[in-house]
Amino acid sequence: MLVVAPDAVHVWLVRAAVAPDVEALLDDAERDRADRFKFDVTRRLFVAAHGALRLLLGRYLERPPESLRFETEPDGKPTVDGPVQFNLSHSDELAAIAVAGPDRAVGVDVDRRRMPKSRDGIAQRIMTADELACYESLGDEQRGAFVLWVWARKEALVKASGRGVRETLTALACEPTADSPWSVVDLDVPGYAAAVAAAGHDWTAELRAFHG
Numbered sequence: 001m002l003v004v005a006p007d008a009v010h011v012w013l014v015r016a017a018v019a020p021d022v023e024a025l026l027d028d029a030e031r032d033r034a035d036r037f038k039f040d041v042t043r044r045l046f047v048a049a050h051g052a053l054r055l056l057l058g059r060y061l062e063r064p065p066e067s068l069r070f071e072t073e074p075d076g077k078p079t080v081d082g083p084v085q086f087n088l089s090h091s092d093e094l095a096a097i098a099v100a101g102p103d104r105a106v107g108v109d110v111d112r113r114r115m116p117k118s119r120d121g122i123a124q125r126i127m128t129a130d131e132l133a134c135y136e137s138l139g140d141e142q143r144g145a146f147v148l149w150v151w152a153r154k155e156a157l158v159k160a161s162g163r164g165v166r167e168t169l170t171a172l173a174c175e176p177t178a179d180s181p182w183s184v185v186d187l188d189v190p191g192y193a194a195a196v197a198a199a200g201h202d203w204t205a206e207l208r209a210f211h212g
C-alpha cells in the first residue's frame with residue numbers, strides 16, 4: 001500500500017528498459033492506443049507508463065490495477081475513479097507519474113534534453129516579456145537549456161490546471177508568484193528537463209524510481 005501525505009507530491013520515474021511486463025494490466029482502449037504507435041520503442045514506453053500508472057494508483061487506492069477506470073476532463077486531462085490525483089508525461093525512454101492527494105491537482109512534464117530546432121521562435125511563442133528579456137540576455141550556449149527549463153515548467157503548470165493548449169503561454173509565468181493558485185518545482189532527472197506543478201504552495205516533491 002502507498003500513501004501520499006497531504007503536503008507531498010510523489011513523482012515516479014518509469015524507464016521503459018527496466019519496467020516489468022505490465023501489458024496484461026491494460027484495458028482494451030489502452031491496448032488499442034498502444035497498437036497505433038508506429039515505432040516499437042514508443043509503444044513500449046506507452047505500455048510501461050500506463051501499466052505502471054495502473055499498478056501505482058492501485059497501490060494508493062488499495063484496488064486491483066485492472067479495476068481502475070479512467071475518465072477525461074473536458075480539456076483532455078485524465079482522471080481516475082478514486083480519491084487521488086495524478087498526471088503522466090513521457091519522453092524518449094522515460095515516463096514520469098505524479099501522484100497527489102484528492103484535493104491537490106498535479107501536472108508533470110519530462111522532456112529529453114535536445115536542442116530545439118527553432119529556439120528563438122519557441123522562446124517568442126512561450127515566454128512572457130520578462131522571460132524573453134532574460135533569454136535574450138543569455139549567451140548562445142545557455143539559451144537552449146533556458147528554453148527547455150521554461151518549457152518543462154509551463155507544461156507542468158498547464159497540465160496541472162488541465163487547460164492544455166487553451167492556456168496562453170506568453171501570459172503564464174514559469175515562476176508563479178505567491179498569490180498564484182499554483183506552484184512548480186524542477187526535478188533533477190539527468191538528461192531531461194523536468195518539472196512538477198501542483199495546486200497551492202504547501203507541498204514538496206518526492207522523486208521515486210519505479211521498479212515494479
Ligand SMILES: CC(C)(COP(=O)(O)OP(=O)(O)OC[C@H]1O[C@@H](n2cnc3c(N)ncnc32)[C@H](O)[C@@H]1OP(=O)(O)O)[C@@H](O)C(=O)NCCC(=O)NCCS
Binds near residue numbers: 159160162
Ligand atoms: C497534452 C499536453 C497537455 C501535454 O502533451 P505533451 O507534452 O506532448 O506530452 P506529455 O507526455 O508530457 O503528456 C501526455 C500525457 O498528459 C496527459 N494529458 C493529456 N491531456 C492533458 C491535459 N489537458 N491536461 C493534463 N494532462 C493531460 C495524458 O496522460 C497524456 O498521456 P497519454 O497520451 O499517454 O494518456 C499538450 O498537448 C498541451 O496541451 N501542451 C500545452 C501547450 C503548449 O503549446 N506547450 C508548449 C510548451 S510550454
